[in-house]
Amino acid sequence: MASWNPTELAEFVLRNSTLAAAFQDPASETERVRASFQWGGTISASFLLVLNQNGRRLPMQTTFLLAYMFISTPALLFTILRTQFGYWIGFLAVASNLLISFPQPIPGLSRLLMFIVTPDWLANALRNSFSGGLICLAIGVSVVVTEIRAIGESRNWNCSLHCLGYCIAIGFLLFFTILYLSLGTWQ
Template sequence: MMKSPKNYLKMTTDSTVSEAAASLINSDLKEIGEATKKFANHVIQLGVSGGFVTTVLQWFAFCAAVYLLILDRTNWRTNMLTSLLVPYIFLTFPNWLFGILHGDVGKWITLVGVILRLFFPNHFPEYLYLPGCLLLLIVISPSFVAGYVRAGWIGVIICLGIGCYLLQEHIRASGGFRNAFTKSNGLSNTIGIVLLFVFPVWALITLI
């Protein structure tokens, strides 16, 4: 009676095979590391030269200014602060949204607002006065202001000056630097004002 041949799994113990496999793995890891480094460099270059970081910081500054403008209607009533926030928001308005409001859309909205203000003042809320002024400023601004000033160093310097002035006025109103950063009722205002600096400081660095 013939017995069927048995199959045995052959174990590879050759050291050269293990070294070759390790070499391939190390080569693959090296290529992955180089690709990751190139990707990071490209992201950084895109953020600096492509304006991605500038756009993000511009949105932060814009939202902070709008937040302070809304806060002014609740527990921080300072006419001087409100009037300074209007040009700051104008200078940091996101470009694509500014382009929409600078066209016919903004003109129609402004026309309706002016008509309500002139002929139906009782139906025009007081809290819409400053946003209406901002929209009117966006609509009537000439190309030199809407383009060159907003995108150039002049607008950056103006934003930086507004931020510095508001910060020192807030510190003075709070009774000192320590109170401005420790009192709960003024801490939110301080954070909002500090965020006003992120865009002009970065934009000034990129322009230099």
């Protein structure tokens, strides 16, 4: 067994790490970060929407979370919602709000139309830019502020499972947004 001195070991590690970095495709890293932002952000925002509808039912927070989902929805789902299938979902959403639930409209369902009727140039500009990431960060911060205010108004400082789920989902929402912005994948 050959023994290595620390200098040879450091040179070996440095040589192999630069060789590995040369073979690594930066485009694939960019796509991985973008995909993690899209899927992680969408799942976190969906979870927060469910908790919002089961908890305090804050309409402003519902609007913010749907705007976040508009910017962070994965490309595959976004494309499906922007096709003929999405038009039918939008039609059924409007019909259900008008006909079925006339006294109390279904919350958030009418806001789904934002996915369908937004012009392509605006949707692409928001979804593939630094400004879209900043909007998502601002939405995440506003969700945190709204939750802190709601906790302060209720004077209930006990942490329940609902509160714990909210904190974890908000943490993931902010994590994926900051990861997306910090790694510069929006270029």
